[in-house]
Amino acid sequence: MRNYFKIISVTLIIFLLSSNVALANPSKANNKLVIDxxxxxxxxxxxxxxxxxxxxxxxxxxxxxxxxxxxxxxxxxxxxxxxxxxxxxxxxxxxxxxxxxxxxxxxxxxxxxxxxxxxxxxxxxxxxxxxxxxxxxxxxxxxxxxxxxxxxxxxxxxxxxxxxxxxxxxxxxxxxxxxxxxxxxxxxxxxxxxxxxxxxxxxxxxxxxxxxxxxxxxxxxxxxxxxxxxxxxxxxxxxxxxxxxxxxxxxxxxERWRESKKIFEYVKDHYNYETIAQENQVIDKITLEDNKGEIELLCKENIVIPKKADSKYEVEVVKAENNLPKVISKDMILGHLSIKQDDKVICKVNLYSNTDNNRENLIDKIKNKISSSRK
Structure with missing residues (x-):
């Protein structure tokens, strides 16, 4: 898979999918589908x-x-x-x-x-x-x-x-x-x-x-x-x-048989599938305050999307950097990939913490222990 994940900013767009991707039948890219x-x-x-x-x-x-x-x-x-x-x-x-x-x-x-x-x-x-x-x-x-x-x-x-x-x-x-x-x-x-x-x-x-x-x-x-x-x-x-x-x-x-087949042929002619992320791929990371380390953000599934030739695609990494809990556990959801087609979100995929991290100080631990005992 090509490496699309060149980070441009902390939470915004991480890449643009090129507009010159080859399609199965590019000559049909501007055809309009009319379904009865x-x-x-x-x-x-x-x-x-x-x-x-x-x-x-x-x-x-x-x-x-x-x-x-x-x-x-x-x-x-x-x-x-x-x-x-x-x-x-x-x-x-x-x-x-x-x-x-x-x-x-x-x-x-x-x-x-x-x-x-x-x-x-x-x-x-x-x-x-x-x-x-x-x-x-x-x-x-x-x-x-x-x-x-x-x-x-x-x-x-x-x-x-x-x-x-x-x-x-x-x-x-x-x-x-x-x-x-x-x-x-x-x-x-x-x-x-x-x-x-x-x-x-x-x-x-x-x-x-x-x-x-x-x-x-x-x-x-x-x-x-x-x-x-x-x-x-x-x-x-x-x-x-x-x-x-x-x-x-x-x-x-x-004409349900004919029209359904027509839609299938339209998709086959106008879309190609492309891998955006792979299972267990590290997509980005969050840097913690006070030099407490970094949390890698993991994609847990293969993300393969259908792409149309005459559309513009972009993928945005959205990270939960504000108000992070002091105790982060492995597999906690800390963000998502937002995939857009022509500025419209078409797919969202969760990103997960790749490790545990505990930034509680002694006072935090005492407060949590007291709070738990009162429940």
Missing amino acids: ARAAIAMDKETGVVLYEKNSRELIPMASTTKIMTSLIAINNGNIDEKVTISKKSAAIHGSTVGYKEGEEITIRELLYGLMFKSGNDAAVAIAEGVGGSIEGFLKLMNEYALQIGLRDTHFETPHGLDSENHYTTAYDLALLTTKAKNNEIFNEIVGSKVIDPEKYNFTRGYNNINKLLYQVPEATGVKTGYTGNAGKCLVSSFDVNGHEIVVVTLNCI
């Missing part, structure tokens, strides 16, 4: 950087793309090899179904394939009842987790996505949810597969994935279709771009 969808977005899976967006913060129904959250909650909260008995409510649900019969016993793992391959509303109800104890209990888990991961404009009223007044999301939130889900190995195995034979996990039946992009685009890696009268045709998809994964969302999009 009510809302759409492309997001880098690792950094959350937005690569394209159209009305991505608009509240909108999301149909069966809801099932991305349903599957993730089931994986995170249930024993997926536990069997669930199909209830009358599950067997009677309308819309797209697998065709489970009341009284059948199906593992949650198999229900997940029915959910994500066949968009089974019966699978969604069975999962909700099996994992949450009831649909209402499962919805509580869905909405709590949505807030936990930062989905600020999302609310779930069903586990399947059939039209309901207060069931909505945004393209941005749906992409963010999917980046979280794609970090789960079980989820990835399911949504990236085309066919599952019953023998593999001792299922009651085999399943074929209805996601056409898996068959049409070699770089496609998932994720979920959706359709209702209010939501229109929806699609969340993911693609491999030179070893890096992106998530694409198109909502209320008649």
